[in-house]
Amino acid sequence: MMSRYSRRLLRSRVWLTFSVGAAAFGLLWLVLILSTLVWNGLAGLSFSVFTEMTPPPGGAGGLLNPIIGSLIITALAVAIGTPVGILAGTYMAEYGRFDRITYAIRFINDILLSAPSIIVGLFVYEILVVPMGHFSGFAGAVALAVIVIPVVVRTTEDMLLLVPNQMREAASALGAPQWFVISRVAYRAAQAGIITGVLLAVARISGETAPLLFTALNNQFWSINLNTPMPSLPVVIFQFALSPYEDWQRLAWTGALLITAAVLSLSVLARTLASKGGER
Amino acid sequence: MAELTMGAVQFAERATTLKRFIATDSFFRHLTRAAAISVLAILFGVFVSLALGAWPAFRTFGLDFLTAQSWNPVTEKFGALAPVYGTLVTSLIAMLIAVPVGIGIAIFLTELCPRLLRQSIGIAIELLAGIPSIIYGIWGLFVFAPFLQQHVQPALIDLFGGVPLLNQLFAGPPYGIGIFTAGLILAIMVIPFVSSISRDVFETTPAVLKESAYALAATKWEVIWSVVLPHGRAGVLGGVMLGLGRALGETMAVTFVIGNAHRISVSILAPGTTISATIANEFTEAVGDLYTASLIALGFILFVITFIVLALARYMLSRFELRTR
Numbered sequence: 221m222m223s224r225y226s227r228r229l230l231r232s233r234v235w236l237t238f239s240v241g242a243a244a245f246g247l248l249w250l251v252l253i254l255s256t257l258v259w260n261g262l263a264g265l266s267f268s269v270f271t272e273m274t275p276p277p278g279g280a281g282g283l284l285n286p287i288i289g290s291l292i293i294t295a296l297a298v299a300i301g302t303p304v305g306i307l308a309g310t311y312m313a314e315y316g317r318f319d320r321i322t323y324a325i326r327f328i329n330d331i332l333l334s335a336p337s338i339i340v341g342l343f344v345y346e347i348l349v350v351p352m353g354h355f356s357g358f359a360g361a362v363a364l365a366v367i368v369i370p371v372v373v374r375t376t377e378d379m380l381l382l383v384p385n386q387m388r389e390a391a392s393a394l395g396a397p398q399w400f401v402i403s404r405v406a407y408r409a410a411q412a413g414i415i416t417g418v419l420l421a422v423a424r425i426s427g428e429t430a431p432l433l434f435t436a437l438n439n440q441f442w443s444i445n446l447n448t449p450m451p452s453l454p455v456v457i458f459q460f461a462l463s464p465y466e467d468w469q470r471l472a473w474t475g476a477l478l479i480t481a482a483v484l485s486l487s488v489l490a491r492t493l494a495s496k497g498g499e500r
Numbered sequence: 501m502a503e504l505t506m507g508a509v510q511f512a513e514r515a516t517t518l519k520r521f522i523a524t525d526s527f528f529r530h531l532t533r534a535a536a537i538s539v540l541a542i543l544f545g546v547f548v549s550l551a552l553g554a555w556p557a558f559r560t561f562g563l564d565f566l567t568a569q570s571w572n573p574v575t576e577k578f579g580a581l582a583p584v585y586g587t588l589v590t591s592l593i594a595m596l597i598a599v600p601v602g603i604g605i606a607i608f609l610t611e612l613c614p615r616l617l618r619q620s621i622g623i624a625i626e627l628l629a630g631i632p633s634i635i636y637g638i639w640g641l642f643v644f645a646p647f648l649q650q651h652v653q654p655a656l657i658d659l660f661g662g663v664p665l666l667n668q669l670f671a672g673p674p675y676g677i678g679i680f681t682a683g684l685i686l687a688i689m690v691i692p693f694v695s696s697i698s699r700d701v702f703e704t705t706p707a708v709l710k711e712s713a714y715a716l717a718a719t720k721w722e723v724i725w726s727v728v729l730p731h732g733r734a735g736v737l738g739g740v741m742l743g744l745g746r747a748l749g750e751t752m753a754v755t756f757v758i759g760n761a762h763r764i765s766v767s768i769l770a771p772g773t774t775i776s777a778t779i780a781n782e783f784t785e786a787v788g789d790l791y792t793a794s795l796i797a798l799g800f801i802l803f804v805i806t807f808i809v810l811a812l813a814r815y816m817l818s819r820f821e822l823r824t825r
Contacts, residue, residue, distance in 0.1 A: 235724075236607075239605075240612065247624055249691075250628050304538060307532045308538065311529075311535065321536070325540060330814045331814065334745050335810070338779055339546060339550070340546070342550060342553070370539070373539060398529075399524050399529075429632075429633070430633075430776070433780055461642075484631070491623070
């Protein structure tokens with residue numbers, strides 16, 4: 221009797237040890253990846269990275285033009301995607317909360333949320349690059365906006381659904397029309413959550429490479445004209461890392477460190493904002 | 501008399517304000533509705549534009565496109581079999597590793613971890629999902645693949661050298677890059693998906709059920725195996741499908757380490773290619789309409805596969821009403 225129980229206990233311990241091992245295994249990769257990234261990235265980090273253009277093979281230079289390109293494309297993508305996403309989320313949580321179409325949109329939006337980003341690149345290539353006849357920074361921004369929209373829709377809807385109905389009813393009882401209730405009551409209550417969603421979307425697109433490969437393409441030179449191919453940090457990392465030149469590879473590591481630092485700090489910021497919003 | 505006109509003016513003002521309110525409300529309603537419908541339009545647009553772009557390839561090759569292995573831009577003979585095979589095999593390797601590890605992490609976080617560490621370890625694992633895929637790519641190419649080439653792959657080749665079947669699967673030479681390496685990197689990327697959703701699902705297990713099992717003298721593992729896991733089965737499966745969706749469509753990490761070879765090898769240590777890696781590598785250099793159309797056709801196949809997988813994932817998760825990314 222006793223031996224049977226101790227056998228069960230032993231079995232339990234063995235499996236639980238596996239589970240602890242799994243957690244250690246997961247954390248191991250995080251430590252390995254981040255430490256090699258910091259080690260290799262810091263080696264090439266200097267002031268000139270932020271002040272000089274991408275170099276020709278074998279020359280010295282920095283990452284100024286891809287950094288600026290990435291900032292412009294990301295800003296434009298957020299400027300296009302955020303209003304659409306917030307409005308769509310508003311419809312789903314407010315006007316059309318019980319519409320049948322809202323269920324369909326929620327389902328489709330969840331699929332878009334995790335659709336492969338290279339498909340988005342192909343889509344924008346077909347609808348913008350082919351008709352325009354050339355690659356452009358604008359097409360890159362549209363591709364990233366397509367990725368921003370589902371993220372913002374999801375968080376906006378979730379956050380608006382959390383706003384207590386009594387607040388809406390109170391405002392309606394004072395004679396406020398629905399648009400007024402939404403814009404002055406619901407949006408304000410859900411503000412922190414909606415901003416979190418936008419930050420998460422920015423974090424998501426900052427590292428995206430695949431949708432930019434055949435929309436914004438790349439550019440070795442200074443370019444802030446949205447109608448021409450534009451360099452971006454992820455695409456330059458892709459190109460430089462796969463090149464045989466050591467200077468380029470070193471710059472790729474530095475760029476990778478910059479992107480990871482930006483993405484991880486954005487998501488930590490979003491997380492703290494979200495937990496603060498939840499405490500209220 | 502004066503009071504009466506005041507009243508009429510007020511009445512008129514009120515009527516115009518009311519009209520303005522109604523007009524604004526209807527404008528706002530239509531605006532938000534249009535935005536919501538644009539989400540449907542995007543998905544529809546993706547489907548239609550890819551189908552149209554892929555049409556020349558499907559018309560030329562017909563169903564042979566799915567079964568032909570050749571990929572020759574010079575003779576313009578294109579078949580999707582090698583990239584589709586690579587996509588499925590790398591994803592299979594990834595899921596074989598990521599599913600047990602991810603569920604193990606979720607069990608650790610919900611049942612074993614001290615409360616103080618729970619949140620920080622959970623966030624750390626989720627950071628793995630936040631790292632951009634190009635970072636996995638550059639790390640895989642410069643750090644992971646050389647390590648595998650020098651230390652792991654020769655050992656695997658030696659170990660299985662005398663075993664039938666397995667010596668085919670792990671046949672040398674150790675390239676470093678290839679299907680095996682891509683599968684391992686995908687596994688690391690998918691682990692946080694499986695673990696964070698499984699954790700959320702496990703947390704919904706009613707405490708009463710677990711307490712009843714403990715009261716019957718069940719060990720901790722027996723509680724997990726017979727109460728927590730069965731309760732969360734559908735949700736875990738949803739998380740696994742979501743992870744599979746990511747593994748199938750992942751581009752940059754795979755492109756760096758797959759070797760981009762259009763052939764099907766029995767050995768998983770050999771270089772290969774996937775749908776997304778083929779598109780990423782060749783699209784901007786593709787000359788000729790048929791070449792471009794064939795690449796878009798590959799994208800269309802990937803879109804259809806991931807759509808089905810993700811739809812299944814959402815269906816299974818809908819029962820748990822979890823907030824997932």
